[in-house]
Amino acid sequence: MVLLLGATAAGTWLFLQLTEARQQIDDRNDRIDEQDDQIEEQQEQLDKKEEFGAAMAGLQSTIAPLAGLPFAQLVPWSDYDLLAARAWSQRRDIAAMDRIISDVEGATAELADMQEAARAQAADNASGSAWEATLDQLGGGWVATSIDDVSVSCEGDVLACVNGSDPYVVHIDAASASDEAMTDWIRTGVAYHEFAHVLQFLNPDATAAAEVAFGGDWETMADCYALTVLPGWSLDHNVPINEYEYWEISVGYGYTCDESQRQTIRDWTAQLGFEQHTIAG
Numbered sequence: 597m598v599l600l601l602g603a604t605a606a607g608t609w610l611f612l613q614l615t616e617a618r619q620q621i622d623d624r625n626d627r628i629d630e631q632d633d634q635i636e637e638q639q640e641q642l643d644k645k646e647e648f649g650a651a652m653a654g655l656q657s658t659i660a661p662l663a664g665l666p667f668a669q670l671v672p673w674s675d676y677d678l679l680a681a682r683a684w685s686q687r688r689d690i691a692a693m694d695r696i697i698s699d700v701e702g703a704t705a706e707l708a709d710m711q712e713a714a715r716a717q718a719a720d721n722a723s724g725s726a727w728e729a730t731l732d733q734l735g736g737g738w739v740a741t742s743i744d745d746v747s748v749s750c751e752g753d754v755l756a757c758v759n760g761s762d763p764y765v766v767h768i769d770a771a772s773a774s775d776e777a778m779t780d781w782i783r784t785g786v787a788y789h790e791f792a793h794v795l796q797f798l799n800p801d802a803t804a805a806a807e808v809a810f811g812g813d814w815e816t817m818a819d820c821y822a823l824t825v826l827p828g829w830s831l832d833h834n835v836p837i838n839e840y841e842y843w844e845i846s847v848g849y850g851y852t853c854d855e856s857q858r859q860t861i862r863d864w865t866a867q868l869g870f871e872q873h874t875i876a877g
Contacts, residue, residue, distance in 0.1 A: 644693040648683050651700040652875060658707050659872065665736060666868035667798040676703065676875045714738045726780035727756075727768050730787035735764075739794055743768045755847070756790045763797035766790045777835050777843045785822050785829045786847055792821035799868045806864035809857050813849075817861075820853035824861040 659671055679700055686692035718737030721728045728741040742749065742765050749767040750757035756768045766787070772778050796803045796814055810817040822829050831848040853861075 640690050641688055641693075644690055644697070645687065648693060648697050648700070651697050651704070652680065655700055655704045655707070656872075656875065658704050658711070661711065662870075663872050664869055665738065666795055666865070667738065668800075668802070668868065668870050669798045670738070671707075671870055671873075673870075673873050673875070679703070680875050725768075725773070726783040727766075727787050730784045731766055731791060734788070734791045735794065738764060739791065740765045741768060742766065743770050743773070745770060756786055758790055758793035758797065760797050763794055766794065776837075777845055779833070779835055782833055782835075782845065782847060785826055788822035788826045788829070789818045789848065792818035795821075795865070795868060802864055802867050806860050809860040810853075815849045816851050816853065819848040819851065820857050820861050821865075822848075823853060824858040825865070 655676065662670060679696060683693065683696050686696065714737035716737070717740060718732045721732060723741060723743055725741070725743065727743070731739050731741050744767055746752070746754055746757060746767055746769040749759070754769070755772060756766060758766055772783070793814065796807075796817070807814065807817055810820065819831060823831070831846060831850070831852060833845040833847070835843040835845050837843060
């Protein structure tokens with residue numbers, strides 16, 4: 597009986613030792629699995645960081661050719677900075693990073709499409725008009741020409757206009773195409789005036805400082821832009837009817853700016869546009 601008890605006690609001790617050893621092995625395997633999971637997760641985070649960096653580099657390279665265009669609001673820097681900030685705050689969330697990378701790639705594609713549309717616009721004078729030829733040249737294809745009913749698009753009796761709600765479009769009165777008193781030279785000068793409005797809307801900070809020289813009047817400022825930038829331009833024109841008669845045509849708002857105001861225009865145009873910006877969250 598004593599021997600049997602001893603054998604039973606020894607068997608129990610051995611079973612407990614084996615159970616404890618198995619538990620230690622299981623615990624160690626669990627820790628290894630947990631460490632493997634952490635390593636895998638960290639690798640995924642590193643991969644997403646590199647993927648995000650590549651996406652942002654693609655966005656920056658798409659923006660680069662636009663530097664120097666006179667449209668300060670062309671590139672939505674604040675939106676891009678927000679993408680970078682989101683990526684930093686959610687850098688450990690793989691699913692969130694996938695969404696952010698997709699947003700960056702979408703922004704890049706949208707900007708690339710806009711550039712392609714501008715190139716196509718600049719290469720094709722669809723209307724065959726002096727209006728469009730001038731605006732394509734001034735705006736590099738970024739400014740569209742819409743020859744339409746200005747009583748609707750401009751809500752007034754005007755020759756042309758630019759609306760603040762869509763400043764990349766210049767609306768031209770369709771009736772001007774058949775107006776015998778209109779010449780391509782006059783159309784060209786008025787296109788310069790309207791392009792000045794495009795610049796005013798798209799460069800609000802620089803415009804706010806420059807408009808002071810014109811008493812805050814955007815129309816006389818736009819007239820002065822045309823007078824300053826377009827050599828030989830005048831607000832008054834004689835358009836021949838026949839050998840003996842001519843129309844006296846006045847365009848603009850009746851004020852010819854002085855040299856001081858013209859220098860304001862030169863200074864204004866020299867600072868327009870945007871500079872390359874490092875996107876950072």
